[in-house]
Amino acid sequence: MGASALPALLVAAVLLLMAAAATAITVEDSAPDNIQPLSTLNLAAAQVAMDPGSAIHASPDVLGKDGEDSAWVAVNFTTPSPSSDHWIGLFSPADFSSGIGSARVAGEGDAPAGLPVAPIKYKLGNCEPDFLRTGGGNTSFLLINQRSDYAFGLFSGGKDKPKLLAISNKISFANPKAPVFPRLSQGKQWNEMAVTWTSGYNIGEAYPFVEWRMKGEETSKRTPAGTLTFTRGHLCGNPARGQGYRDPGYIHTAFLKDLWPNREYSYQIGHELQDGTVAWGKSATFRASPYPGQASLQRIVIFGDMGLGAKDGSSELQGFQPGAQVTTDRLVKDLPNYDAVFHIGDLSYANGFLAQWDQFTAQIEPIASKLPYMVASGNHERTYMDTGGFYNGNDSHGECGVPAETYFYVPAAAHRGKFWYAADYGMFRFCVGDTEHDWRPGSEQHAFLDACFAGADRKHQPWLVFLAHRPLGYSSNDFYAQEGSFAEPMGRALQPLWQRHRVDLAVYGHVHNYERTCPVYENTCTVKGKDRQSSYAGATGGTIHVVAGTGGAKLRSYAGGAWPQWSVARNESFGYVKLTASDHASMRFEFIHSDDGAVHDAFTITRDYKDIMACAVDSCAPHTLAN
Numbered sequence: 001m002g003a004s005a006l007p008a009l010l011v012a013a014v015l016l017l018m019a020a021a022a023t024a025i026t027v028e029d030s031a032p033d034n035i036q037p038l039s040t041l042n043l044a045a046a047q048v049a050m051d052p053g054s055a056i057h058a059s060p061d062v063l064g065k066d067g068e069d070s071a072w073v074a075v076n077f078t079t080p081s082p083s084s085d086h087w088i089g090l091f092s093p094a095d096f097s098s099g100i101g102s103a104r105v106a107g108e109g110d111a112p113a114g115l116p117v118a119p120i121k122y123k124l125g126n127c128e129p130d131f132l133r134t135g136g137g138n139t140s141f142l143l144i145n146q147r148s149d150y151a152f153g154l155f156s157g158g159k160d161k162p163k164l165l166a167i168s169n170k171i172s173f174a175n176p177k178a179p180v181f182p183r184l185s186q187g188k189q190w191n192e193m194a195v196t197w198t199s200g201y202n203i204g205e206a207y208p209f210v211e212w213r214m215k216g217e218e219t220s221k222r223t224p225a226g227t228l229t230f231t232r233g234h235l236c237g238n239p240a241r242g243q244g245y246r247d248p249g250y251i252h253t254a255f256l257k258d259l260w261p262n263r264e265y266s267y268q269i270g271h272e273l274q275d276g277t278v279a280w281g282k283s284a285t286f287r288a289s290p291y292p293g294q295a296s297l298q299r300i301v302i303f304g305d306m307g308l309g310a311k312d313g314s315s316e317l318q319g320f321q322p323g324a325q326v327t328t329d330r331l332v333k334d335l336p337n338y339d340a341v342f343h344i345g346d347l348s349y350a351n352g353f354l355a356q357w358d359q360f361t362a363q364i365e366p367i368a369s370k371l372p373y374m375v376a377s378g379n380h381e382r383t384y385m386d387t388g389g390f391y392n393g394n395d396s397h398g399e400c401g402v403p404a405e406t407y408f409y410v411p412a413a414a415h416r417g418k419f420w421y422a423a424d425y426g427m428f429r430f431c432v433g434d435t436e437h438d439w440r441p442g443s444e445q446h447a448f449l450d451a452c453f454a455g456a457d458r459k460h461q462p463w464l465v466f467l468a469h470r471p472l473g474y475s476s477n478d479f480y481a482q483e484g485s486f487a488e489p490m491g492r493a494l495q496p497l498w499q500r501h502r503v504d505l506a507v508y509g510h511v512h513n514y515e516r517t518c519p520v521y522e523n524t525c526t527v528k529g530k531d532r533q534s535s536y537a538g539a540t541g542g543t544i545h546v547v548a549g550t551g552g553a554k555l556r557s558y559a560g561g562a563w564p565q566w567s568v569a570r571n572e573s574f575g576y577v578k579l580t581a582s583d584h585a586s587m588r589f590e591f592i593h594s595d596d597g598a599v600h601d602a603f604t605i606t607r608d609y610k611d612i613m614a615c616a617v618d619s620c621a622p623h624t625l626a627n
Contacts, residue, residue: 036351036397037320041122042160043243044114048100049156049163054079056088056154056168063143064173069180069282070144070362071173072312077125077154078136079165085158086125087315090141091117092246092355094151094170115162118243119153120146120355121314142312144362145173145180146355147200147249177201179208179252179269179281181361183368185375186340187255188411190292190424193372195225196253196409197269197281198361203227206271206279208252215264215285225254230402236384239352240398246355253409259288262296284369287339290426293460295583298426299338301331303576304378304469304509306551307349308359321349323574324363324552327594331576332366334597338578340371340425342432344509345378345469346553347404352397357407374432375408377401377419378469378509382436389436401436413448420445422452427581429456433468433494435510440493449494453501458612462584464503466494466543471508473498473545474517476567481559495522498543499618504605505589507577509549512556514571514591516601517545521617525566533568536605541616544603548577548591569601584609 056077063071077088096117121141128137143150149172157163177200185194195210208225228251235241252269259265265288269281290296309325310317317324331341348360367373379395381404386392389400405416410432412421419434431452439445449466456464471477472491480486498506499521518525518533519542526541527533555572563570574594581587585608591601 036349036353037315037317038118038244038353039239039351039397040159041118042114042162043118045160046100046115046162046164048097049165051079051165054154054165056152056166058152058168058171061169061171062174063171064145064175064178067178067280069178070142073141073143073171074138075141075152075168076136076138077166079125079154079156080135082125082132082135083156084124084126084132085156086131087122087155087158087162088125088139089119089122089153089155090143090150091119091153092146092148092150094149096151097153097164097167100164115243117246118239118353120359121310121312123314127313127315140312141314144358145176145178146358147176147247148172149176175279178279179271181358181365181369182269182281182284183361183365183408184286184370184372185409186289186372186411186423186425187257189257190289191257191259191261193256193259193286193288194253194409195256195267195269196251196407198249198251198358198407199271200249201271201279202250206273208254208269208271210254210256210267210269212256212265212267214260215266223254223256225252227252228406230406234402235398236387236400237394237398240354240396244353244397248354248357248403248406251406261288261291261294263288282369286370289340289372289424292424292426293457294426296426297582298428298580300340300342300425300428300579301338301576302342302344302467302507302579303327303548303551304344304376305346305512305549305553306343307346307553308356309363309552319554321552322554323550323594327552327574327576328363328367330594330597335367335370338371340374341367342374342376342430342467343551344376344432344467344507345435346380346509346549347375347378347408349380349553350399350403351380352399354403357403361407374423375404375410376432376467376469377404377434377436379436382419390438391436418444420448422455424461427461427584428463428465428579429461430465430467433466433472435468435470435472435488439472440490446494446497450497453497453503458502459609460584462609462612463505463579463581463587464501465579466498466503466506468506468508470510471545471547473506473508473543474520474564474566475508475511475515475547476559476564477511477513477515477547478557478559480511486564496618499616502612502616502619503543504540504587505544505546507546507548509547509551511547512549512553513547513558514550514569514573514575514601515547515558515567516569516591517566518542518568519544520566523566526616530568534603536603536607538607539611539614539616540605546577548575550575571600573600575600
């Protein structure tokens, strides 16, 4: 074959692989269970049709009088001609109806606005059992403090032709600007904790800070916080720039430094106003991370693809993330039994409806305010056309990473636009990848991962774990099978790194089921026999790959036919991975169901330091006396 033909063939091959990658996105994103329910409301067709016979009322008028950041609101509604097409929407700000049919939405060109803003949540009128018979009903909504007032609207016409019949009284929190929903994450150093929260105070109104002290100390110290926000102009497309947009308020982050290993600390977020008074948020406690390499009880939870629950039975998420609340409730209940969380992508599934980011931070606050809640970037956070990512889809629906990268701090190597980082937790070293950016040899991320793996001193940090959203290793999910592959296209470009650095475990989300492989390299189990996959002793010779996109999004099936020889455990249930180590010689892996807390898959690794360093296929330099 002539040399002149090689470049053309190379380009064709690359284009073919890119097309395969795009197919992966299209297959997932077009599935009915992957459509954000708020996007099914035909907001552009909304009309005002105020009906004097219809009414809706909410109580109480003022929420959070004692500093609460969430509250239940009772809603009473009535209409003379009830039908199954009636629904109740919660809107914020409360003057949502002023632009119906006349205003235009920024970012949507010359299209008429209809409803200029999407509801935060909604319920169908017939959620009240007697509504269709009586025309009246009572229901309740759970509201959180989102920096503005609220009103409910009663609509007819269903989702396709909504008509506004009545608007409720306005309700609001006593201090809409109050600091809310603190969330912890490790800083760039092991003995540093980042505290991030949201408020309505800009830096010109009040100074954000964290007041904190170690347990047993009499005096507290204050650490100032930095402040970020974003606007429509930061976002890349609709609905995020249009009817899904909502002012995000201000996101503050303070760094608590020089923490003592394993010591307990208390903290409280606050804002000092211009007159010297302080607007306080909730207080909480956390335990500082262990010193890297320290032998002590260390327990890590890992999962992907959670999304939002709906404690109040509202319909905006019905069927979208059916396990999100179950997993959240289980993690809250089990808080004393783990030390840190890694949520590896597809966090809120806001999909361009930005109010849901506040809802998500409220949902995880009982967990994230008490221990490090580390996140990774997924396709529903980052992927958008022509924005420099690895994929060219619309899975983020205009967000292009901006909300996730602002609402959550991660110790990124460069900045949060490049969402890869290292995290040390005692005997564990976690190297977190960003599958929405190029990871292949020659890329910036590949160089980082090589250095991250190499930076683990395996004498003291024997447990080396790779985390990322999309499966770059092994998965027998149904949509990968349709492509004729068992991973993301070009995903296994990292396989030489995993093998050379003897990575123990790789955990992914994206695929909404659970699957575990044998220790594997180049499609071959390095530990043979399915009866030997519950306990590993000595050198394993390969990496165990786990898919755990089971945090709450609707579950997916596996490819039909015989299992690949490397697939040793599967489970179509909501749940999470838990890693436990108390010494350098053994580590316990468990997959725990969210509904009952039971362990449904498990294995242990037991070994000495020399087993880590032993040469396996392609793990040592090829031309040495050792190999």
